[in-house]
Amino acid sequence: MDTAYFLQQLINGVTLGSVYGLIAIGYTMVYGIIGMINFAHGDIFMVGAFIALISFILFALTSIALPIVLLLTLLIAMVFTACYGWTVEKLAYKPLRKSFRLAPLISALGMSIVLQNYVQAAQGARIKTLQPVIQGGFTFMEDTGFTVSLSYLQIFIILVTIVLMAVFTLLITRTALGRAQRACEQDRTMTALMGINVDRTISITFIIGSSLASVAGMMFVMYYGVIDFYIGFLAGIKAFTAAVLGGIGSIPGAMLGGLLIGLIEVFWSGYISIEYKDIAAFTVLVVVLIFYPTGFLGKPDIEKV
């Protein structure tokens, strides 16, 4: 019973961790390249979830086969949400590149309020429920009295996360675009002198981050089946915690941090208290920042005069 319960929590934790990890990549990439916390990123994730929801509802009217629906929804969510990420960067962050340090953060705060209320105005404030898209799964360890189940949906979520992670790691480490991004992280002026379009590289970073967040949004709406315009706030903070935990600026770190936060949250609600599960993530955030500010895979940040 105890092992079964533990195993079940582990499976749920990894699933939730995948979602957080995908959002955290957006935070970490943006922080790496322009050194700001994109406070509106959680709301971009929320927009992605809404677009996926709308897409699922529309596809439910047709008779397209399930795998194609999943693929198409994934693409639709990524493309449309990427537009949001791109626009937010152009409107609210780009004019502030040379401003003082807190200006982009405050602007991002404003953007987050705008996005939340815009979705509330356009889609209504009530929660939206989606009928399960993928059903069924494996069950095992039935003889111990507690059934451990691993649903197809969870397998789908974990698989897609692994594939996307692999693709984006290759993109960052092996392509010209990835090199340009890493160069921008180190020295933007010098990169521009080398003939790289810095503005475009930053835009692409936002596009990648937003499309990954939209995938997370799609998984969130499939997994929980319930969303509203406010989900971006908590998910955003937790994903940010994940990014910090893994070491902000590091992409594998973001994924690792996401997994850890997912596991901590699930085990906390499974063994300690479900009411205070959100406090778990916040406590981790505070503790990590105090004792381990560079995270697991981050580089120390040396302050120079």
Add this chain to the structure above:
Amino acid sequence: MRKNFLQSSIKDSLFTGLIALALFGPIVGLRTVAKNEVLVVSPKWFIVLVIVVVCALGRFLTNLYIYNRDQKYGIQSTIGKSITNFLDTKGTQIALSAIIFSVIFPFLPFTDRYLMDIAIMMLTYIMLGWGLNIVIGLAGLLDLGYVAFYAVGAYSYALFAIHFGWSFWICLPIAGIFAAMFGVLLGFPVLRLRGDYLAIVTLAFGEMIRILLLNWYQLTKGPDGLTGIPRPSFFGLPFKSFPDEGEQTFHTFFGLEYSPMQRIIFLYYLILVLALITNLFTIKIRRLPIGRAWEALREDEIACKSLGVNPRNTKLTAFAIGAMFGGFAGSFFATRQAFISPESFTFIESAIIVAIVVLGGMGSQTGVVLATIFLIGLIEVFRDFESYRMIAFGGAMVLIMIFRPRGILATRKPTITLQKKEAAK
């Protein structure tokens, strides 16, 4: 040249239209509505069409008439500069007349209950803004969880007043001390973090306090909130229409007719005095060594460390004092409402207070007043359009950051600077 420009403008605005379609198409155009427990999509293409055309046309016109000029944001900066100049030269007179106006405000002929309520609300926000201005404006620490201290003040006031029956004037300092203690408690570990990390941690702290208030049912009654918080009395004289046997009330003591406005007016003066105390305190402390150290830390932390200023203790004082004023404002809020619940202390409140400070111009006391009147006025005017007013509010934050990143009144100049010596000429 001209034709080329026109062509690229048209191309650019078509592209804008396309992006607008991608943005608003799914979210605005395909509204999901629940029908018999199942979500269906109800299309709203007309609105999307209007938005797309407006975006494209707007882009086209701005391309033609604004972006091909040499001087871009000339108008805004001149307006801002002239306001700043005007306030610099006439500052004292304006402040004085503003104070006189707010003192006689309750007795002006057009003042009614509704206006008084708004005035009290604005003064509460002004006080919170001034309190947070110590943290953000003077010490340069972005605190996104200020509402936590407001909540601590409100709840400690309410709990002491309900369970021990202590009066407002005893509970007020206690609430302030409690809030300051929480400020130290939070500040001690996190204040060495850099600006944006600090912002997120304070935000997390604000949420933690709210979750705690929601779930600690024995103490806070959770989402039901605390009711029956004692109303303030006029130095022991309660505001009651029907006094008990032998009890002196405000109107019997002064031989007046009873009117519910008496309490409102008293509350108004209470918050006015509290706010002015906050302001006076800030103005005075700016000239003391600790105030100078805050401003110096804001400008350059490393230089301060090398000159022997202890950054942690200095920041901690700013945090604690800011939190204390938040706590005072919280107890006023509790006594005015007579009912508090975690609903009143959400993140959006913190965002509003931060927006007031930032919009006004960090460090500017007058700016806080102007920004409060503008923002709370905006929220009040659009009271019936719940989410649209918050869109306007968030948009205003972004626009101000872009066009006047230092706020309406940019007075981030140090209080003292080295003067050039006259004799050196």
